[in-house]
Amino acid sequence: MSKAGHTGSNEAARQRLQMADIARLAGVSTATVSRALNNSPLVNQETRTRILELAASLKYSINIGAQNLRLKQNRTVGVLIPFDPRTHQSLTDPFLLAMLGSLADALTERGFDMLFSRIGTDEIGLAAASYDSGRVIGIIMVGQWGRHQELNALAARKVPLVVWGAQLPQQLYCCVGSDNVNGGRLATEHLIAQGRRRIAFFGDSALPEPAQRYRGYCEALARHGIAVDPRLQVSCSFLPEGGHEAVAALAARGVDYDAVFACSDLIAMTAIDSLRSLGRHVPDEVAVVGYDDIDQASWFHPRLTTVRQPIGAAGRALVDALLAQVEGGAALSAELPTELVIRASAGETAT
Amino acid sequence: MSKAGHTGSNEAARQRLQMADIARLAGVSTATVSRALNNSPLVNQETRTRILELAASLKYSINIGAQNLRLKQNRTVGVLIPFDPRTHQSLTDPFLLAMLGSLADALTERGFDMLFSRIGTDEIGLAAASYDSGRVIGIIMVGQWGRHQELNALAARKVPLVVWGAQLPQQLYCCVGSDNVNGGRLATEHLIAQGRRRIAFFGDSALPEPAQRYRGYCEALARHGIAVDPRLQVSCSFLPEGGHEAVAALAARGVDYDAVFACSDLIAMTAIDSLRSLGRHVPDEVAVVGYDDIDQASWFHPRLTTVRQPIGAAGRALVDALLAQVEGGAALSAELPTELVIRASAGETAT
DNA sequence: GTGAAAGCGCTAACAG
DNA sequence: CTGTTAGCGCTTTCAC
Numbered sequence: 001m002s003k004a005g006h007t008g009s010n011e012a013a014r015q016r017l018q019m020a021d022i023a024r025l026a027g028v029s030t031a032t033v034s035r036a037l038n039n040s041p042l043v044n045q046e047t048r049t050r051i052l053e054l055a056a057s058l059k060y061s062i063n064i065g066a067q068n069l070r071l072k073q074n075r076t077v078g079v080l081i082p083f084d085p086r087t088h089q090s091l092t093d094p095f096l097l098a099m100l101g102s103l104a105d106a107l108t109e110r111g112f113d114m115l116f117s118r119i120g121t122d123e124i125g126l127a128a129a130s131y132d133s134g135r136v137i138g139i140i141m142v143g144q145w146g147r148h149q150e151l152n153a154l155a156a157r158k159v160p161l162v163v164w165g166a167q168l169p170q171q172l173y174c175c176v177g178s179d180n181v182n183g184g185r186l187a188t189e190h191l192i193a194q195g196r197r198r199i200a201f202f203g204d205s206a207l208p209e210p211a212q213r214y215r216g217y218c219e220a221l222a223r224h225g226i227a228v229d230p231r232l233q234v235s236c237s238f239l240p241e242g243g244h245e246a247v248a249a250l251a252a253r254g255v256d257y258d259a260v261f262a263c264s265d266l267i268a269m270t271a272i273d274s275l276r277s278l279g280r281h282v283p284d285e286v287a288v289v290g291y292d293d294i295d296q297a298s299w300f301h302p303r304l305t306t307v308r309q310p311i312g313a314a315g316r317a318l319v320d321a322l323l324a325q326v327e328g329g330a331a332l333s334a335e336l337p338t339e340l341v342i343r344a345s346a347g348e349t350a351t
Numbered sequence: 352m353s354k355a356g357h358t359g360s361n362e363a364a365r366q367r368l369q370m371a372d373i374a375r376l377a378g379v380s381t382a383t384v385s386r387a388l389n390n391s392p393l394v395n396q397e398t399r400t401r402i403l404e405l406a407a408s409l410k411y412s413i414n415i416g417a418q419n420l421r422l423k424q425n426r427t428v429g430v431l432i433p434f435d436p437r438t439h440q441s442l443t444d445p446f447l448l449a450m451l452g453s454l455a456d457a458l459t460e461r462g463f464d465m466l467f468s469r470i471g472t473d474e475i476g477l478a479a480a481s482y483d484s485g486r487v488i489g490i491i492m493v494g495q496w497g498r499h500q501e502l503n504a505l506a507a508r509k510v511p512l513v514v515w516g517a518q519l520p521q522q523l524y525c526c527v528g529s530d531n532v533n534g535g536r537l538a539t540e541h542l543i544a545q546g547r548r549r550i551a552f553f554g555d556s557a558l559p560e561p562a563q564r565y566r567g568y569c570e571a572l573a574r575h576g577i578a579v580d581p582r583l584q585v586s587c588s589f590l591p592e593g594g595h596e597a598v599a600a601l602a603a604r605g606v607d608y609d610a611v612f613a614c615s616d617l618i619a620m621t622a623i624d625s626l627r628s629l630g631r632h633v634p635d636e637v638a639v640v641g642y643d644d645i646d647q648a649s650w651f652h653p654r655l656t657t658v659r660q661p662i663g664a665a666g667r668a669l670v671d672a673l674l675a676q677v678e679g680g681a682a683l684s685a686e687l688p689t690e691l692v693i694r695a696s697a698g699e700t701a702t
Numbered sequence: 703g704t705g706a707a708a709g710c711g712c713t714a715a716c717a718g
Numbered sequence: 719c720t721g722t723t724a725g726c727g728c729t730t731t732c733a734c
Binding site for chain 2: 016059060061062063064065066068069074076079089090091092094096097098100101104105108113114115116117118128129130132133134135157240244269270272273276295296299300301
């Protein structure tokens with residue numbers, strides 16, 4: 001909300017057509033114009049059409065700001081995608097694009113607009129600024145970013161809020177996400193079924209979603225009597241560097257592995273790139289399973305076996321959960337189903 | 352602008368704190384609160400701090416809608432990414448994510464908010480709705496989508512508008528883009544330098560940007576005395592299917608080629624995927640050059656040789672051009688430089 | 703320094 | 719059916 005310069009657009013806005021102009025031109029009062037434009041049945045058929053035509057020909061459109069003020073209404077929703085202030089890159093994962101598209105569609109369908117912002121993960125407490133100032137009726141935040149407490153604080157303040165992420169204990173805010181534990185389980189089971197035993201885990205386990213996927217991974221290993229080797233768990237970011245970092249870390253540790261379960265397709269892909277540089281064949285020497293099922297997964301080489309998150313449903317679920325809150329309803333968290341998509345990167349055989 | 356249901360948030364908005372509340376609590380008039388909150392020097396130092404603290408502790412924030420109405424100002428910009436109504440997918444190219452991120456950053460830097468919408472390419476005439484209704488002070492549209500006339504019409508109406516795309520004759524609207532002709536030339540020259548002679552062109556040449564890249568391609572061929580073979584020019588979409596379509600089309604035509612210049616990295620990548628399925632080696636049998644230089648280009652296999660568009664500069668240029676118009680200045684179109692990034696997909700040797 | 707009052711562009715009683 | 723009037727939450731002369 002820093003105001004840079006005086007670029008307030010005062011000049012341009014000043015000369016815009018308004019209801020009074022239409023009224024004068026049509027020879028009626030603004031009340032009648034208002035009624036006509038809002039399709040009130042109270043207004044005479046022919047005056048209505050006359051007004052409508054006049055407005056259309058002049059491209060007049062009701063000033064939403066004034067209308068909102070008068071009606072105490074608002075149909076815009078804030079969408080926030082946080083970024084790590086240390087790198088300031090975040091819009092780097094194609095999964096987010098798909099999510100944004102899905103949210104835009106879901107909002108449009110319901111007649112809402114989207115105010116989009118990035119925000120530093122260190123200033124998530126300020127996420128409600130747009131709500132406090134009446135700019136938006138609620139906020140959809142993509143990812144928890146390890147800011148559980150701040151999010152709880154927002155919810156405690158009754159800021160309408162839905163977060164894409166993982167269900168956590170002591171969670172006051174509404175959270176929509178996919179079934180991460182099951183996703184981790186599916187991926188790991190598949191790898192085990194391919195005969196792999198030394199399965200590495202790539203993901204930032206300080207974050208809730210990767211942590212739950214890790215739990216699924218551990219459960220699957222346990223079920224098959226395979227010991228969890230902590231040296232196979234490597235923490236890496238969701239940035240494109242993630243996979244490279246992780247492969248390098250494993251090499252530095254000198255541990256052996258024959259498979260990787262990566263917490264995003266992006267990590268999986270960059271990991272595969274690193275493995276290729278190291279001369280390790282995927283999937284023969286190292287089988288890789290990703291997460292998300294972004295578009296690229298289906299034409300990457302090798303085609304990525306991955307856990308699909310239902311992105312279309314996700315956008316709708318997030319929006320619905322938010323609107324429910326706004327209308328005073330309960331903020332129901334939801335967990336969407338995940339599903340394994342078998343392609344080539346983890347070996348050819350289906351489970 | 353279709354209103355679905357009555358989810359207007361009337362209920363929630365109703366009980367929000369407002370300036371009068373702060374005034375009452377502080378024992379002053381709203382005028383004083385307004386002055387204090389706006390850092391007017393007219394207000395007494397201690398009353399000011401008292402009011403500021405009160406407001407902060409109550410998380411009160413000035414209602415922007417009312418403020419905007421009173422001040423006739425507005426600091427939000429509309430960003431539109433059109434989609435093809437036949438497929439309704441459009442947020443499918445990672446290049447767009449990068450662009451969106453760049454725009455978000457540039458707007459934030461200048462203290463503006465972004466209202467993001469998708470819109471059908473068939474309803475671009477409606478793109479100004481958010482401007483006409485005073486929702487935004489101007490519009491940034493990503494891509495021309497073959498709607499030159501509609502865009503000209505908007506500009507003729509004096510809607511503040513900047514389009515990411517190609518400079519065209521008889522262009523009334525402000526347009527920022529990269530140097531497409533040079534980009535096409537660079538890519539093609541590189542391919543020729545690698546000894547390729549049968550260079551296919553992949554891109555929707557009905558669109559201005561691909562058309563200009565094609566011109567650069569033709570120029571480069573001409574300079575080297577290579578005849579342009581129209582059968583090597585294949586029109587394909589910017590969707591992920593693009594590359595697949597194009598490779599299939601060429602196969603159907605039965606024409607031979609040893610190189611591809613693709614109008615986006617996405618097309619290049621999916622084309623490579625198809626070529627691989629056909630058993631044709633990249634770059635040995637077919638050298639491929641892409642366009643955009645998205646993140647993935649550097650870790651795709653083979654690493655993509657591509658024409659870089661300066662995305663960071665693009666966002667800033669688009670925003671600056673728009674704000675200049677809003678402030679009543681001239682709408683200066685701009686062409687950003689393009690640059691060839693040599694990696695592996697077109698052969699190893701630099702030009 | 704501070705308050706009273708008018709008005710930004712619109713809508714909704716309330717009269718007629 | 720239509721116009722008059724008041725007021726949404728804020729800012730800003732103009733008095734005091």
